[in-house]
Amino acid sequence: MRAVVQRVSRAKVTVNGSTAGEIGLGLLVLLGVGRDDTDADATYLADKFSGLRIFEDEDGKMNRNVVDVGGSVLAVSQFTLYGDVRRGKRPSFDAAAPPPSARRLYEFFVEQIRAAGLRCETGRFQETMQVELVNDGPVTILLDSKKQF
Numbered sequence: 001m002r003a004v005v006q007r008v009s010r011a012k013v014t015v016n017g018s019t020a021g022e023i024g025l026g027l028l029v030l031l032g033v034g035r036d037d038t039d040a041d042a043t044y045l046a047d048k049f050s051g052l053r054i055f056e057d058e059d060g061k062m063n064r065n066v067v068d069v070g071g072s073v074l075a076v077s078q079f080t081l082y083g084d085v086r087r088g089k090r091p092s093f094d095a096a097a098p099p100p101s102a103r104r105l106y107e108f109f110v111e112q113i114r115a116a117g118l119r120c121e122t123g124r125f126q127e128t129m130q131v132e133l134v135n136d137g138p139v140t141i142l143l144d145s146k147k148q149f
Contacts, residue, residue: 021121026071032081046112
């Protein structure tokens with residue numbers, strides 16, 4: 001699994017003009033599911049996010065996690081994180097999981113975030129979405145469950 005995590009002061013996802021998910025302070029997680037991903041990948045990333053220390057403490061150092069600051073998570077499925085443009089200018093998505101398994105792992109990931117005691121809003125799987133956010137910092141972190149980066 002691959003993820004782009006952004007520390008936000010607020011974020012919202014809409015589908016056809018209707019709000020699907022919205023948070024204040026917290027993490028916006030754009031999540032891509034790969035063809036070879038398993039429950040272990042989702043569990044690894046969910047654990048990583050809940051403990052990721054990217055919020056500032058009283059000294060201005062990144063020492064707090066989303067739980068410490070009482071934040072929430074907005075998880076948005078984004079298969080384009082597996083877009084490969086090494087051979088031209090049109091992305092290939094061959095490494096992305098097919099929709100049925102991607103949906104299952106995305107939903108499992110959301111369950112893991114909620115099981116950690118976090119409020120987790122979502123987008124809508126396999127829908128065209130508009131994502132609005134205010135990146136606080138800006139702070140953006142890339143994560144890969146296979147630790148490729």
